[in-house]
Structures are given as C-alpha cells and as structure tokens.
Amino acid sequence: DIQMTQSPSSVSASVGDRVTITCRASQGISSWLAWYQQKPGKAPKLLIHGASSLQSGVPSRFSGSGSGTDFTLTISSLQPEDFATYYCQQADSFPRTFGQGTKVEIK
Amino acid sequence: EVQLVESGGGLVQPGGSLRLSCAASGFTFSSYEMNWVRQAPGKGLEWVSYISSSGSTIYYADSVKGRFTISRDNAKNSLNLQMNSLRAEDTAVYYCARGTYSFYYWGQGTLVTVSS
Numbered sequence A: 001d002i003q004m005t006q007s008p009s010s011v012s013a014s015v016g017d018r019v020t021i022t023c024r025a026s027q028g029i030s031s032w033l034a035w036y037q038q039k040p041g042k043a044p045k046l047l048i049h050g051a052s053s054l055q056s057g058v059p060s061r062f063s064g065s066g067s068g069t070d071f072t073l074t075i076s077s078l079q080p081e082d083f084a085t086y087y088c089q090q091a092d093s094f095p096r097t098f099g100q101g102t103k104v105e106i107k
Numbered sequence B: 001e002v003q004l005v006e007s008g009g010g011l012v013q014p015g016g017s018l019r020l021s022c023a024a025s026g027f028t029f030s031s032y033e034m035n036w037v038r039q040a041p042g043k044g045l046e047w048v049s050y051i052s053s054s055g056s057t058i059y060y061a062d063s064v065k066g067r068f069t070i071s072r073d074n075a076k077n078s079l080n081l082q083m084n085s086l087r088a089e090d091t092a093v094y095y096c097a098r099g100t101y102s103f104y105y106w107g108q109g110t111l112v113t114v115s116s
Helices: none
Strands: A004-007 A010-013 A019-025 A033-038 A045-049 A062-067 A070-075 A085-090 A102-106 B003-007 B010-012 B018-025 B034-039 B045-051 B058-060 B068-073 B078-083 B092-098 B110-114
Touching (some): A010 A019, A019 A033, A019 A085, A019 A102, A033 A062, A045 A062, B018 B092, B018 B110, B045 B078, B058 B068
Parallel strands (some): A010 A102, B010 B110
Antiparallel strands (some): A004 A019, A019 A070, A033 A045, A085 A102, B003 B018, B045 B058, B068 B078
C-alpha cells in the first residue's frame, strides 16, 4: 500500500499569510494526487485533482504542485473561511490512501 | 443537483452487523464508480471500498476485507455497504463518495457506533 505523509500536522497562521502544506508518497504516484478541505461536521470538499488542477469553483488562491513522490498545497493569502483541515489522497492505486491531515488554525 | 444521502447508521454491539445505504439522485448513477470513506471521531479520512459502475470490479481496505461487502443496485440508484463482525475500531462516520480517482461529490455521512 502507498503511504501518504503530510507535514506539518498543524499550522498556526494569520489572515493574509501564505501557507504551504506538504504531502509525500511512499512511492511514485505520477500526478495522481488530490487535495481536500474539511470543516468540522462537514464532508470533505475537493480542492485539487491531478496534483495541480483546480476544481471548478475553488478560489484561485489555492494551488497544487508536484509529481512523483512530493507534492504541495499552497494557499497564497489565507482567508477566514480557509481555517480547516486539509488532506491529500493518492489516486494511483488501490487501496486509496489519505494523508493524516493538516489543521490550519488561527494564530 | 447531485445528491448522495446515506442511511442505516446507528449503535451496534461488537460482533454485530449493520447495512448502510446511499441513495443517489441528480445524475446517471449507473455511469459512475462509487466509494465508501469513513472517519473515526476526531481522526482522519480512511477509504473503505470501491465499486465500479457495473459492479464487476470491487476493492476493499485491508481493515475491512472479509467483513464488509459493497454492492449497488443501479435500477434503484442505491449503493450499499453490508458490515459484519463489527469491531469498536469500525466506529466512524461513513460517507459515500462518487468518483474513480478523486471524490467530488460526498454524502453528509451516517454515524456507526460499535459499543456494548
């Protein structure tokens, strides 16, 4: 199985800050990576698929990059509604696996 | 509008069984692959199972293999998860999610609690 490791596990940031979250796969997954945002009590929301393709309707301050084993999610200017937990997920093979999550908290 | 609505969750004793359902609407259900994803209280997301559009291809997480069975009824636009031999560690919110590679549409989730 492919293991997905996110870092950091949490980050404290202020509105307007640039935030970067890293996801590493235990083996190469090309660009088969998705990023999700989840708020408490809600289902996850797909932000990015194919490592860098922004899902329709997602603000352009979100961007994804990387291929192979190393990926990043960047929020260019953090907004109040962005405080949430973020997960990466590999789509290269079954079983699908998620990272452990990164909680973005208010500083 | 695409809608996925899970049902069937509840409290069950260890070793017991439960059947979850996901009612789909707003799209041609028979054309899409479906998944179950779960989230234990305060924990991260865990993919559970996948079923192809026709039902001919199925995958499970190792943690549920041999205990859970995914199925679908394309005539009724319904996805199911039969859960047997339930354990405390199966306690989670269970979501159905549409997609092959990534999951754009999710249900609201149904809570399964395994406890004596």
